[in-house]
Amino acid sequence: MGERDELVRELRLLSELDSTQTAVFQQAAAAQYGLGVTDMKALGIVLREGPRSAGELMSDLHLTSGAVTGVIGRLVTAGVARRESDPADGRKVIVTVDVAGLAARENVYLPIGDAFDELYAEYTVEQLRFLAAHLVRSTEITREQTAALHRGLGS
Template structure:
């Protein structure tokens, strides 16, 4: 196999593996959500708030590509289960900020702990150069995915 054929084969393998990884990841998150008594969208809302910090319902709505009504229902469910709290915005009392209840999360026997530990063990097997490559790859794929989401959203409006 020449270099061009080898490169094409590797690209094909990467695309196939990425699709499989996406499916397995979605299934993992679905199972995790079920174990917490939540829906996948609810869990992604909590995840977004943890990663990006407290935000208004409108900001969360835009970030998750949900209608304001749908995100209000998500927040209501999460608040009932005490995963999030609504707090008045100090700067603008007309707004409400949604924050994660970290005490509740820590008391749920963190379902992600095992996965995090397994990934850490895997990543420890890579060299610094390989890790730098992976960090660059994930930054690039995250940005590419955000751009593709925006493209999809513009097609269906």
């Protein structure tokens, strides 16, 4: 086996280890808020993309309507999100971030963000560009493969 093959093998293993460690971290972080990982992912989507309808969250997270109703309820109960009626269609629920509720909680993501900032400080601009491009494509591949799995499950 050549060096390239060995490196690809190592990258596959490291990606799996990184994915597992990220999932374990996300679980621990969510528990600090009294929430589950899916709840925190929904909150992250609303933080990044702005107010989302329940239907959009269903699609984003590949959840059933009942599951997304539970997620929204837990976020509202935790005081980190609000459930509002869509002004254009009162039958639709819009989820928004409760900024004051979120700000009142400790941000358990700050230490890991700081640690990654320290790591990224070691890289050149070119290396950072490569890492960013890799993560963009990696995210696209994962999204595509997730969709394929869901299609295979008939969801």
